[in-house]
Amino acid sequence: xxxxxxxxxxxxxxxxxxxxxxxxxxxxxxxxxxxxxxxxxxxxxxxxxxxxxxxxxxxxxxxxxxxxxxxxxxxxxxxxxxxxxxxxxxxxxxxxxxxxxxxxxxxxxxxxxxxxxxxxxxxxxxxxxxxxxxxxxxxxxxxxxxxxxxxxxxxxxxxxxxxxxxxxxxxxxxxxxxxxxxxxxxxxxxxxxxxxxxxxxxxxxxxxxxxxxxxxxxxxxxxxxxxxxxxxxxxxxxxxxxxxxxxxxx
Amino acid sequence: xxxxxxxxxxxxxxxxxxxxxxxxxxxxxxxxxxxxxxxxxxx
Numbered sequence: 001x002x003x004x005x006x007x008x009x010x011x012x013x014x015x016x017x018x019x020x021x022x023x024x025x026x027x028x029x030x031x032x033x034x035x036x037x038x039x040x041x042x043x044x045x046x047x048x049x050x051x052x053x054x055x056x057x058x059x060x061x062x063x064x065x066x067x068x069x070x071x072x073x074x075x076x077x078x079x080x081x082x083x084x085x086x087x088x089x090x091x092x093x094x095x096x097x098x099x100x101x102x103x104x105x106x107x108x109x110x111x112x113x114x115x116x117x118x119x120x121x122x123x124x125x126x127x128x129x130x131x132x133x134x135x136x137x138x139x140x141x142x143x144x145x146x147x148x149x150x151x152x153x154x155x156x157x158x159x160x161x162x163x164x165x166x167x168x169x170x171x172x173x174x175x176x177x178x179x180x181x182x183x184x185x186x187x188x189x190x191x192x193x194x195x196x197x198x199x200x201x202x203x204x205x206x207x208x209x210x211x212x213x214x215x216x217x218x219x220x221x222x223x224x225x226x227x228x229x230x231x232x233x234x235x236x237x238x239x240x241x242x243x244x245x246x247x248x249x250x
Numbered sequence: 251x252x253x254x255x256x257x258x259x260x261x262x263x264x265x266x267x268x269x270x271x272x273x274x275x276x277x278x279x280x281x282x283x284x285x286x287x288x289x290x291x292x293x
Contacts, residue, residue, distance in 0.1 A: 028265070028268070032261060036261065046253055047254055047257055048253040048257060051256065051257055051260045054260055054261060054264045055260070058264065097267060101263070101267050104263055105263070108256045108259055108260045108263070109260070111256060112253050112256055210268060217272065217275050217276075217279070218275060221275060221278055221279045221282060224279060224282035224286055225282055227282075227286050228285050228286055228289065
């Protein structure tokens, strides 16, 4: 846990952030060029399979983000340190972005291959539930009336909400699904051609870099937001105590 | 040929979402920085 926060702090530095931004840009550009122009089309699906190089990494980053929310929430509940709440909030926001992307890209892929934009398939339904859980998480953060309560409530939801992540991953195994089975994260060797796997791994790296970069930027904003909260809490405490002290003195 | 439209839309949506979110973060950071400097009375 401590190492995760330290890594985020190092990445949060201005220079490291710029380097990471450049690496993200290069990685994404390489993914687009190789995914669209270099790697051959799929024998069965044709060109539309190229959506895999953005759809699958987007899902991976969504899972990664919610995993970080889960760990940071546990760390917050254990230590009560506001830094963990900041990590969880930043990661949840990015996770919602990538989870939405996953659903939109899946829909764009499903239309030509399955003949429908959306179907209540177990994988699609559990992913939609996952998105709703974390949209709820972000909404909860907006309605809580004090920073401490906001952090505690959202940490509890951050732990409970993660339960849906393994359910999404296993949904294609547990239930009959229109969605294809796992091709990379599965027991045994990946069932995918070498050039496609290499492109997919490149995309995984590029999207993970994008996550790290966005986390660093979002954490910086989180620190600023906490500073705007701070004057209010610091002002209210002495004012509440002053009458008690004056009565005692009198 | 028809499939290429879905692929192009997918890649365009992905890049637009990433760039859009980064831009939104920049706007929010600028606003928060301005607020902090106003409240604390220094930059």
